[in-house]
Amino acid sequence: MLLDRRGAIRAGLAAVAALAAPAVLGQARPRVVVVGGGAGGASFARALAMGGGGGVDVTLIEPSKEYYTCFFGNLYIGGFVEFASLGHSYAGLAVNHAINVVHDWALAIDRDPRQVVLAGGGRVPYDRLVLSPGIDFIEGAIPGWDIAAEARMPHAYKGGTQVALLKAQVAAMPQGGVFALVAPPNPYRCPPGPYERVSMIAHHLRATNPTAKILIFEPKEAFAKQQLFEAGWSDHYPGMIEVLPDAFTGGVERVDAAAMEIVAGGEVTRVDAACVIGPQRAGRIVQVAGLTDATGWAPIDPFTMRARADPFVTVLGDSAQPGDMPKSAFAANSQAKVAAMAILVDLLEAPGFAPRYANVCWSLIDTDDCVRIGAAFAPTPEKIATVDGSAFLSAVGEDAETRRTNYLASLAWYAAITNDMFAGSPSAAATR
Amino acid sequence: MSAQTRRKVLALGGAAVVAGLAPHVGPARAGEVDARIAAFTGGAVIGGSGVTLSIAALVENGVSVPIAFDAPGAEAVLLLAPANPDPQAAIFRFGPRAGSRSVATRVRLAESQTVRVIARFPDGRCAGAEAAVDVVVGGCVI
Amino acid sequence: MTTIIPRVRVPATAAPGEIVRIRTLLTHPMETGRRKGPDGVVVPRWIVTRFVAAFAGETIVSVEIDPAIAANPYFEFDARLEASGVFTFRWTDDIGAVYEVTQDIVVG
Numbered sequence: 001m002l003l004d005r006r007g008a009i010r011a012g013l014a015a016v017a018a019l020a021a022p023a024v025l026g027q028a029r030p031r032v033v034v035v036g037g038g039a040g041g042a043s044f045a046r047a048l049a050m051g052g053g054g055g056v057d058v059t060l061i062e063p064s065k066e067y068y069t070c071f072f073g074n075l076y077i078g079g080f081v082e083f084a085s086l087g088h089s090y091a092g093l094a095v096n097h098a099i100n101v102v103h104d105w106a107l108a109i110d111r112d113p114r115q116v117v118l119a120g121g122g123r124v125p126y127d128r129l130v131l132s133p134g135i136d137f138i139e140g141a142i143p144g145w146d147i148a149a150e151a152r153m154p155h156a157y158k159g160g161t162q163v164a165l166l167k168a169q170v171a172a173m174p175q176g177g178v179f180a181l182v183a184p185p186n187p188y189r190c191p192p193g194p195y196e197r198v199s200m201i202a203h204h205l206r207a208t209n210p211t212a213k214i215l216i217f218e219p220k221e222a223f224a225k226q227q228l229f230e231a232g233w234s235d236h237y238p239g240m241i242e243v244l245p246d247a248f249t250g251g252v253e254r255v256d257a258a259a260m261e262i263v264a265g266g267e268v269t270r271v272d273a274a275c276v277i278g279p280q281r282a283g284r285i286v287q288v289a290g291l292t293d294a295t296g297w298a299p300i301d302p303f304t305m306r307a308r309a310d311p312f313v314t315v316l317g318d319s320a321q322p323g324d325m326p327k328s329a330f331a332a333n334s335q336a337k338v339a340a341m342a343i344l345v346d347l348l349e350a351p352g353f354a355p356r357y358a359n360v361c362w363s364l365i366d367t368d369d370c371v372r373i374g375a376a377f378a379p380t381p382e383k384i385a386t387v388d389g390s391a392f393l394s395a396v397g398e399d400a401e402t403r404r405t406n407y408l409a410s411l412a413w414y415a416a417i418t419n420d421m422f423a424g425s426p427s428a429a430a431t432r
Numbered sequence: 433m434s435a436q437t438r439r440k441v442l443a444l445g446g447a448a449v450v451a452g453l454a455p456h457v458g459p460a461r462a463g464e465v466d467a468r469i470a471a472f473t474g475g476a477v478i479g480g481s482g483v484t485l486s487i488a489a490l491v492e493n494g495v496s497v498p499i500a501f502d503a504p505g506a507e508a509v510l511l512l513a514p515a516n517p518d519p520q521a522a523i524f525r526f527g528p529r530a531g532s533r534s535v536a537t538r539v540r541l542a543e544s545q546t547v548r549v550i551a552r553f554p555d556g557r558c559a560g561a562e563a564a565v566d567v568v569v570g571g572c573v574i
Numbered sequence: 575m576t577t578i579i580p581r582v583r584v585p586a587t588a589a590p591g592e593i594v595r596i597r598t599l600l601t602h603p604m605e606t607g608r609r610k611g612p613d614g615v616v617v618p619r620w621i622v623t624r625f626v627a628a629f630a631g632e633t634i635v636s637v638e639i640d641p642a643i644a645a646n647p648y649f650e651f652d653a654r655l656e657a658s659g660v661f662t663f664r665w666t667d668d669i670g671a672v673y674e675v676t677q678d679i680v681v682g
C-alpha cells in the first residue's frame with residue numbers, strides 16, 4: 001500500500017538522520033550558515049558536519065546546482081581534462097552529511113538579528129555565519145570591460161561557462177592570430193593562474209595554430225613562478241609569448257570588446273581573442289556585510305578566520321586577507337578546516353588543536369611539465385605567517401621525472417580536494 | 433612576522449632554485465669585478481657624488497628587478513651586480529643625441545647583494561653609487 | 575621557430591630642443607648557458623650583447639649588454655631633438671642576429 005510504503009521511506013530517512021545526529025535529536029541545535037559552496041565553503045560545511053557529529057545544523061547557500069571548479073579550468077583549456085570532469089553536484093553533502101543545501105543567492109547579511117537575506121525572498125537565521133564567496137571584479141577598473149564585454153573578453157576566472165567560452169574563442173582564432181591576456185594587479189586569486197593559462201593556450205595553439213601569438217599585458221613588476229614560466233615558454237613555445245609590462249606600454253587604459261582592441265599608453269592593439277582578468281576584491285556579500293577594509297578584502301583573526309569586524313562571522317578563502325597565504329583553492333580548503341575546528345570549540349566546547357595552514361599551487365606548463373610552489377603557515381597575532389623553513393619552489397632545470405611526478409600529484413590533489421568539498425558526489429563526467 | 437623573517441623563510445625555497453646551478457661568490461668573481469671596474473675607470477679614483485642609483489631594497493623575485501640611474505654629464509656608466517655569476521650587467525655610452533644620462537632598465541639578481549653603478553665623466557673623473565638589495569628568490573639561471 | 579619582435583614607444587611629435595623619453599623592449603630569452611632544458615641538456619648561451627639607439631645617424635646611447643640584464647631587455651632613456659627625423663634602434667645578439675626598428679618623429 002502506497003501510504004505504508006511512504007511511511008516506510010519516512011522511517012528510513014529518520015533512521016539516517018538519527019545516525020547522523022544521535023546526540024541531539026529533539027534539541028535545538030546551533031545553526032551554522034555557509035554562503036558559497038567552493039573550496040572554502042563546501043570544505044567547511046563538510047568538515048563541520050563531520051566534526052560536529054550531528055550536533056550542528058549546517059545550511060549551505062550556493063546558487064549553482066552543479067559547481068564547476070575554477071581550478072583545473074586551465075587544464076581543460078589545454079585539452080588535458082574534460083569540461084564535464086570539472087562539474088560537481090552537492091548531492092553528496094546533502095545525502096552523506098545531512099547538510100541543507102539551498103540553491104539561492106545571499107543578497108545581504110542582517111548582522112543584528114543574524115539573518116541571511118536571500119534573493120528568493122527568504123531569511124535564514126544563524127548562530128554562526130561563514131562567508132566564502134570568492135572574488136569579485138572591481139567594477140569600472142578597466143574602462144570598456146563590463147559584464148557585457150565579458151562575453152567577448154572573458155575573464156574565465158570563475159569556473160564553468162566563462163572557461164568554456166574562452167576555450168572556444170581561442171579555438172576560433174584565425175591562423176597566425178593574436179591572443180591577449182590582461183593580467184591582474186596584486187592581490188588576486190591564484191597568483192600563477194594567468195601564466196598557467198597562457199601556457200595551456202600556447203599548448204593548444206602550438207598544435208592547431210602554430211604561427212599565432214600571445215601577448216600578456218602585465219601590470220606587475222614580477223609574477224609568480226616567473227623564472228619557471230619564462231624558461232618553460234622558451235623551451236616549449238619559443239617566440240610565441242610576449243610579456244608587455246606596464247613600464248613599457250604605460251598600462252592598459254581601456255578595452256573595446258566590440259572592436260577587439262586593447263588600448264595601452266595610447267597605442268591600440270587589435271586582437272583575435274582575449275582574456276581580461278581585472279583587478280579584484282572580496283566577493284560582494286562580504287562587501288555588503290561591511291566586513292572589508294580599504295583594501296577591499298576582509299581582515300580576519302589568524303587563529304580562527306573570524307572576521308575582525310564581527311565575531312559571529314567567519315570569512316574564508318579568497319575574500320579574506322590571508323597574510324602570507326596566497327588566494328588559492330588549497331589555501332581555502334586549509335582555512336576551512338581551521339575555521340570548522342574553531343566553530344566546534346566555540347559552539348560545542350569540542351577539543352581544539354593548534355591551527356596550522358598549508359598551501360601548494362601546481363602549474364602545468366606543457367605535457368608532464370608541472371611546477372609547484374608551497375609552504376606551511378601558522379597564525380601570529382598580526383597575520384597568518386609562513387612557517388620558517390617550510391617554503392618550497394620547483395627548480396629551473398630540474399629533471400623531467402620530477403616535473404611529471406608534480407603533475408601526477410596535482411591530479412591526485414584534485415581528486416582529494418573535490419572529495420573533501422563534495423563528499424564523494426560523482427562528477428558529471430563519471431555519470432556519463 | 434616581519435618582512436625580514438619572511439624573506440629568510442622564502443629564501444630557503446629560493447635557494448633550491450639556484451643550488452647546483454650557480455656558483456657561489458668567491459675570490460675569482462671578486463677579482464673579475466675589480467678587473468671590470470679598472471678597465472672601465474682606467475684606474476681613476478671613484479668619487480662619492482655625481483651619480484644616483486634607484487632600486488628596491490627588498491624584491492620578491494630576482495628574475496627581473498627594475499633599476500635606474502642618473503649621472504648628469506657622464507660619458508659612460510657601468511652597472512654591476514657583483515654577486516651574480518656574470519657580475520657585469522651593462523656599460524652605457526652616451527652620444528651627441530642623448531637628452532639626459534638618466535636610464536631605466538631591469539637586471540636579474542642571483543642573490544641578495546649590493547648593486548653598484550660607476551659613472552665616468554669626459555674629464556676622466558669617476559663617481560660611484562651602490563644600493564643593497566634583499567632578494568627572496570634568485571633569478572640568475574634563466 | 576622563433577620570431578623576435580623589437581618594440582619601441584616614442585612620441586609622434588616633439589618641439590625643437592625638446593627632450594623625449596624613449597622606451598624599448600625586445601622579447602629575447604637571454605639564456606645564460608647555465609640552465610638545463612627539459613631533455614637534461616644545458617640550454618646554450620644566447621644573449622643580446624649590444625643595443626644602439628640613434629637619431630638621424632647620431633648616437634643617443636649604446637649599451638654593451640651582459641647576462642645580468644634581465645630576459646626581454648628593457649631600456650628607457652632620453653633623446654634631445656632639434657628637427658624631424660628617423661630613430662633607429664638596433665639590437666645584436668651573440669648568435670649574430672640583428673633586430674632593428676625605425677620610427678619617425680615630427681619636430682616643429
